[in-house]
C-alpha cells in the first residue's frame with residue numbers, strides 16, 4: 001500500500017479498521033516531503049518534526065479515548081497566507097519573511113478542533129497575486145507532472161503538494177482562480193466556495209470582496225469533507241453568511257440524470273488550446289451519456305470580466321496592503337532619513353514587482369478624477385455579470401467551462417509578460433466577481449500528459465449541485481486510476 | 493476698507509468620542525489614559541488577516557445624536573475607507589463614511605445676543621479614531637501608542653451658517669450639551685473627546701458668494717477656538733486688503749504664539765481614495781429600530797429649560813446657564829428633590845458654584861460632590877443650623893473634600909449660635925464695647941445697627957444667627 005497515494009476518506013477507512021495508525025500516516029507524509037521537496041519546492045515552511053510529535057500525542061489520546069473524531073491525526077498543508085499561531089505566515093513575501101501571527105485564522109481553528117495535523121505552509125505567488133507561483137519571493141514551485149512546468153497559481157504550492165502526495169489535502173485561497181487554475185494544472189480537485197460561505201478571518205487579504213478559502217484535494221469526496229470542516233458563519237467576519245450547516249458528502253449521489261448544464265460559448269472561442277477544447281467536448285459527451293442535458297448559451301458579459309476583475313482586485317489590494325508600512329511588523333528598510341523614506345524604502349524593498357504593479361494599478365483606479373471611469377464603472381459591470389449569471393441559473397443547474405484555456409506552461413515563459421499571465425485567469429475570474437461557487441476537476445490529459453481541468457460553476461450556495469456533478473463525472477472517468485504525475489524533467 | 497465692512501463665515505467639523513465601552517471595530521476598552529498599547533488587540537493593531545466587526549452601540553449612539561439634532565436618519569448607509577499613510581493609522585486607512593452618512597440635514601438652535609438663530613447640520617457620520625504619536629525623550633524618535641486607535645467618533649459637520657465667535661461658541665456649547673444629555677459622549681475637551689476644526693472665510697458684507705476658506709485644527713478649548721478664529725479673520729482681511737488672495741489650506745493653531753501655521757496647502761492636498769469597505773456589510777436600519785431609539789431619547793435641554801421657567805419660575809438667563817450642561821441640570825434637579833427649595837439651589841449654582849468652576853477652569857462634569865450633598869447644604873441653611881456665609885465655606889469644603897455637609901460643620905465647629913441667652917450675652921458685650929454706635933443710632937444713623945451686627949459676627953466667626961442678632965440689637969437699642 002502506498003499511503004501517500006490514498007485519499008483522506010481512504011485513510012479514514014484504514015484508520016478505522018486498524019490497517020494504519022496515525023503515526024504511520026504522518027511518517028509516510030514526512031518521508032514523502034523529505035523525498036520530493038527538492039524537486040517540487042512546494043513548502044515555504046515544513047513542520048515535519050512538529051507533525052511527527054503531534055502524531056504521537058494524538059495517537060496516544062485517541063488510543064486512551066481522550067479524543068475521538070474521524071479527522072484526528074489526518075495531516076494537511078496550508079497555503080502560506082492563512083495565519084497560524086506560532087508558525088510563520090509569509091504570504092511568500094519578503095515583507096512577511098519573519099512574520100509570526102499571534103492568532104489562528106478561523107479555518108485553522110476549525111482544523112485544530114478536529115486534531116488535524118499541519119505538515120507545513122505552502123508556497124504561493126506573493127500575496128496571492130499571480131497565476132504560476134513564480135512570483136514567490138522564496139522559491140518557484142514545480143508541477144509534479146512535469147518539473148519544467150509551473151503548477152499554476154497562486155495556490156501553486158497547495159496544488160503541487162497534493163498532486164505530489166506530499167500532503168493528503170490542502171487549503172488554498174481563490175481571488176480570481178487561485179484554487180481552480182492550479183488544481184487544473186496539477187490534475188487535482190479545487191473548490192472555490194460561494195463568497196461568504198467560509199470565514200476570511202486570518203486570511204491575509206488580497207481583495208476582500210473576492211477572496212475565499214477553499215479545499216484542494218485528490219478527489220471530490222475529500223473536497224466535500226474539507227468543505228464540511230471549514231464552512232460556516234463566523235462572528236469575526238461579518239461578510240460570512242449565517243446559514244444552516246449541511247453535510248456536503250450527503251449530496252454525492254453519483255447521478256446527474258436530468259441535470260441541466262449550460263455551456264457558455266464565449267469560453268470556447270479564441271485563445272483556447274485545441275486539446276483543452278477537445279477534452280472539454282469529450283467531457284460534455286460523458287455528461288450526456290450520464291443523462292445530463294447540455295445546452296450552449298451566451299454569457300457575453302464574461303468578455304469584460306477580466307478587466308473588471310483587475311480593477312476591483314487591484315483597488316482593494318492597494319488599500320489592503322497599505323498596512324505593510326514597516327512600522328509595526330514585517331520588513332523595515334535598514335536605513336532611512338525620515339518617515340517618507342522609511343515607507344518608500346520598506347515597501348520598495350519588501351514587495352516584489354508584481355505586487356507593486358498591482359498596488360500602483362489599484363491606487364490609480366481609486367484616484368480622484370479616475371474613480372468614476374474605472375472603479376465605479378467596474379462595480380457597475382460587476383452587477384451586470386451577477387445579473388447575467390442569475391439569468392443563466394434560471395435555465396441551468398450548472399455552467400461548464402474550461403478552468404484555464406491552456407494546460408500548465410513552462411516555467412519562465414510568461415513572467416516577463418504580465419498581460420499574458422493575467423489571461424490565464426480568464427475562465428475563472430467571473431466566478432469570483434459574481435461570488436459564485438466553482439470547482440475544477442481533471443477531465444483528461446493532453447498529448448504531453450499534462451492534466452486538463454474542467455470548471456463547473458453553480459448558483460450561490462449551490463455547492464451541493466456542483467459537487468455532485470463533479471463526483472458523478474469523476475466516478476465515470478476515474479482520472480486518478482488512469483493518470484499519475486511522473487515527476488519528469490527538472491531543471492535546477 | 494474697514495474690518496467692519498467684512499463678514500466672517502464659519503462652519504465647524506466637530507469630532508466627539510462616543511462613550512461606548514468598547515472600540516468601534518474590535519472589543520478593546522476605550523478608557524482614557526491607560527499605559528501605551530495596553531488596550532489593543534490584533535484587529536486594532538491591523539495585523540494581517542484581521543477583520544473589523546462594527547460595534548452596534550456606535551450606530552445606536554450616532555443615530556441618537558442624529559435624532560437629537562433633528563437629522564434625517566439614513567436607512568441604508570455604509571462604511572468607507574479613507575486611505576493615507578501615517579504611523580498612528582495602523583491599517584493605512586481610516587474606516588469612516590463618505591457619501592452615505594448615517595445622519596443628514598439636521599439643525600441646532602442657539603440664542604445669541606441678537607435673538608434666536610438656527611445653525612444647519614450638514615451630516616453626522618461614524619468613524620474610528622487614530623492612535624497617537626509620542627515623542628521619545630530618550631531615543632529621539634517617535635513612539636506609536638495605539639490605545640486610541642479604534643475609539644469610536646462621530647463627526648458633526650455644520651453648514652457655514654456661523655457669523656461670529658459668539659455664534660461659534662454658542663453653537664459648540666449647545667452641541668456639547670445635547671451630546672451630554674443623550675449620554676453618547678462625555679465631551680471632555682481636555683482629554684480630546686470633543687474637538688472642533690473650524691472653516692473660516694471672509695467676504696465683503698452684502699456679497700452672496702463665499703470667500704475661499706481655510707481650515708484650522710488643533711484648538712482644544714473654547715478660548716483657543718475663539719482666539720484662533722479672531723486671528724484668522726484678521727489675517728484673511730489683511731491679505732485681501734493688501735491685494736492678496738486667500739489660499740485654500742489647512743492651518744494648525746499654535747496656542748503659545750497665538751498664530752496659525754500652514755500644515756499643507758492645496759498643491760499637495762491628500763487624495764484619500766475613498767471607496768466602500770469590502771470587509772463590512774451595508775448598515776441597514778429598520779423603521780422599528782429608529783423608532784425604538786427615538787423612544788429612549790431623554791429630555792433635551794430645550795424642554796428642560798421650558799420646565800424650569802414654568803415650574804420653578806427661573807429667569808431665562810438662569811435657566812439657560814443651568815441647562816447648558818447636563819451635569820449642572822442634573823445637580824439642580826437632584827438637589828431640589830432633597831431640599832425642595834429651587835430658588836436657593838438656583839442661587840447656589842448660578843453664583844457660587846459657577847464662580848468656582850470659572851476660577852478653577854473646571855467643567856461641570858468634574859464637580860466632585862453630588863446633588864444630595866448640595867441639597868443637604870441648603871437644608872442646613874434653611875433650618876438655621878448654619879448661616880449662609882458659613883454655607884459658602886461648606887461649599888468650598890465640598891469642592892475640596894466632598895462629604896456630608898453636617899459632618900463638615902460638626903467637624904469644623906461651624907454650627908450657628910441660635911441660643912437666645914448666648915446671643916443676648918454677645919449683644920450686650922458688643923454694645924458695651926461700642927458706646928459711640930449707640931449714640932449714633934440714637935441720633936438717627938441707621939447704619940450703626942449694621943456695624944454692630946457686623947462686629948458680633950466677627951467675634952463669633954460668623955456663627956451667630958444674624959436674624960436673631962438684628963432683632964436683639966434693636967430691642968436693646970430701643971431700651
Ligand SMILES: [Zn+2]
Nearest residue numbers: 518520533536
Ligand atoms: Zn482592539
